[in-house]
Amino acid sequence: MQAAKGERIVAVFEAAKGILVLLVGFGLLAVVHQDVQSVAEELVHTLHLNPAKHYPRIFLEAADRYSDVRLWMLAALALGYASLRMAEAWGLWSGRRWAEWFAVASGAIYIAPEIYALWHRVSWVRVGALLVNIGIVAYIGWALWRRRRDRAPRRVT
Numbered sequence: 726m727q728a729a730k731g732e733r734i735v736a737v738f739e740a741a742k743g744i745l746v747l748l749v750g751f752g753l754l755a756v757v758h759q760d761v762q763s764v765a766e767e768l769v770h771t772l773h774l775n776p777a778k779h780y781p782r783i784f785l786e787a788a789d790r791y792s793d794v795r796l797w798m799l800a801a802l803a804l805g806y807a808s809l810r811m812a813e814a815w816g817l818w819s820g821r822r823w824a825e826w827f828a829v830a831s832g833a834i835y836i837a838p839e840i841y842a843l844w845h846r847v848s849w850v851r852v853g854a855l856l857v858n859i860g861i862v863a864y865i866g867w868a869l870w871r872r873r874r875d876r877a878p879r880r881v882t
Contacts, residue, residue, distance in 0.1 A: 733817070735817055735861055735864065736815070736818040739813050739828070740810065740814035742810050743806075743810030744811075746807045749803055750800040750807065753803065754797075757793050757796050761789075762785070762789050765785050766785065766788075769784065769785060809831075812824075813828055822872070825869050828862075828865045829866050832858050833862050836855070836858055836859060839858060840855065
């Protein structure tokens with residue numbers, strides 16, 4: 726069965742997330758066996774960020790604590806996550822029902838933490854992420870419901 730246009734849009738979005746996380750994983754592997762702290766400081770300097778500000782400071786402190794083993798572990802987790810996103814994207818693009826169920830389940834998992842994050846601090850990025858996620862879960866859930874309804878036998882009264 727061929728996927729609907731909306732499912733293909735969601736598939737492209739999921740593939741983009743997978744590719745982004747895969748690139749981050751490759752970036753982590755690029756700094757294995759290097760002084761991670763100096764690479765982080767150079768990145769903060771290159772991006773013209775103030776190292777005394779909240780997020781750059783958290784980034785620099787985190788870089789100071791990472792060892793090669795942790796970087797390999799994070800890169801492996803990134804590969805696993807990217808693989809799941811790419812499999813989901815392929816399944817949605819191909820109109821596979823398992824991918825629709827997976828999209829609903831994996832999207833719904835993030836809704837509660839996103840609401841919790843909004844509860845503590847509202848930002849446009851958080852609101853946008855929540856709305857996109859709810860939209861994806863609602864659309865794919867609606868597609869599943871519609872498919873089930875269309876397959877149900879009709880009662881003759």
